[in-house]
Amino acid sequence: MFLRDNETPRVPLPTIIMPASKLSAASVTICLLVLLLGPSQLRARHGTTPNIKHIVVGRCYNYITLVNPGLRFDCEKVWRHFEEAVSCQSSCNVTTRDYHQLFGAVPQSWPCDTLLLWSKTRMLMHSYAAVLRHHWTLEDTLVGYMFNNLIWCGREEDSGFDFHSCPEWSACSDHPVYSLWRQASQNFAEMACGNVTVLLNGSIENAFSRKSMFGSVELDGLNPQMVDHVNIKVVTDLEGPFIESCSQGSIVDLIQNLRSRGFRWTCTDNDQTLMILQCVQNPELSYCQTHAHSLSHRKMSTFE
Ligand SMILES: *[C@@H]1O[C@H](CO)[C@@H](O)[C@H](O)[C@H]1NC(C)=O
Numbered sequence: 001m002f003l004r005d006n007e008t009p010r011v012p013l014p015t016i017i018m019p020a021s022k023l024s025a026a027s028v029t030i031c032l033l034v035l036l037l038g039p040s041q042l043r044a045r046h047g048t049t050p051n052i053k054h055i056v057v058g059r060c061y062n063y064i065t066l067v068n069p070g071l072r073f074d075c076e077k078v079w080r081h082f083e084e085a086v087s088c089q090s091s092c093n094v095t096t097r098d099y100h101q102l103f104g105a106v107p108q109s110w111p112c113d114t115l116l117l118w119s120k121t122r123m124l125m126h127s128y129a130a131v132l133r134h135h136w137t138l139e140d141t142l143v144g145y146m147f148n149n150l151i152w153c154g155r156e157e158d159s160g161f162d163f164h165s166c167p168e169w170s171a172c173s174d175h176p177v178y179s180l181w182r183q184a185s186q187n188f189a190e191m192a193c194g195n196v197t198v199l200l201n202g203s204i205e206n207a208f209s210r211k212s213m214f215g216s217v218e219l220d221g222l223n224p225q226m227v228d229h230v231n232i233k234v235v236t237d238l239e240g241p242f243i244e245s246c247s248q249g250s251i252v253d254l255i256q257n258l259r260s261r262g263f264r265w266t267c268t269d270n271d272q273t274l275m276i277l278q279c280v281q282n283p284e285l286s287y288c289q290t291h292a293h294s295l296s297h298r299k300m301s302t303f304e
């Protein structure tokens with residue numbers, strides 16, 4: 001998962017690999033810990049992702065070799081810049097500035113008309129990007145790709161990363177994970193040109209939130225001189241709730257913001273591709289059953 005929106009990070013559960021004989025004892029211990037500490041305290045116990053160096057450097061080589069061949073980045077150097085930014089720092093004291101060398105080492109640009117921004121629509125965004133092709137999300141940049149799903153923080157006293165525990169985002173103003181995503185999001189939005197697509201969730205209040213990464217960083221990073229249209233797509237869960245839309249709720253504020261800054265924009269409720277994609281994911285929903293029926297009915301009548 002992608003620690004991006006400015007909310008309590010949802011941290012993956014630990015995977016514990018050990019001999020079968022020890023497994024049940026371990027499960028009991030974990031259950032007891034959950035019972036004793038409650039999920040939120042357990043979450044705070046997560047430290048830096050184990051093997052982070054191998055993961056980051058490996059993903060970097062994968063990216064420059066297979067995903068986007070032709071890029072000539074120095075993966076070892078990228079890692080060194082990252083390590084210098086994070087390790088030996090107190091775990092709540094890494095600013096976006098600390099990552100400047102890292103970002104400086106991996107400049108990237110994208111063709112116009114390809115950027116996909118989103119907020120609170122992560123799952124659907126992934127399938128949408130996959131079917132659209134030639135659309136890029138932050139996770140398609142090298143930095144997004146390398147650090148997706150990872151957690152990290154440094155240790156002041158004794159050089160290196162803290163593998164035992166890292167603070168929650170809410171616990172600090174300069175969280176090392178948040179600062180990296182903030183800078184990555186800003187760079188990403190600043191290079192947007194042509195049309196930009198924004199995917200927002202109409203099934204929640206404040207679909208456009210000034211606290212989200214989109215609302216606090218990306219929106220302000222878009223340059224009206226470079227961006228042709230901001231095409232907003234508001235997507236609700238098929239069976240509701242239907243809370244916000246292009247003409248209702250916080251999205252009206254977003255449109256007002258775009259207008260005042262001179263952007264051209266469009267806003268679409270219930271984009272057909274997005275609805276069909278949700279049916280692909282949940283074909284049993286009654287909405288999808290109805291549509292599947294009318295679709296096959298239509299086909300039959302064409303053949304008649
Ligand atoms: C945070 O970092 C700055 C400079 O990197 C340093 O001056 C300051 O003392 C640090 N604060 C803490 C609490 O570690």
Ligand SMILES: *[C@@H]1O[C@H](CO)[C@@H](O)[C@H](O)[C@H]1NC(C)=O
Pocket residue numbers: 120121122123124201202203204235236237
């Ligand atoms: C909208 O947000 C809700 C609550 O976080 C989530 O359950 C739902 O999957 C989201 N809908 C879409 C279309 O992303």
Ligand SMILES: *[C@@H]1O[C@H](CO)[C@@H](O)[C@H](O)[C@H]1NC(C)=O
Pocket residue numbers: 113195228229231266
């Ligand atoms: C950009 O968006 C506008 C408005 O939706 C659309 O008319 C135009 O065809 C789009 N251009 C490209 C290159 O996608």
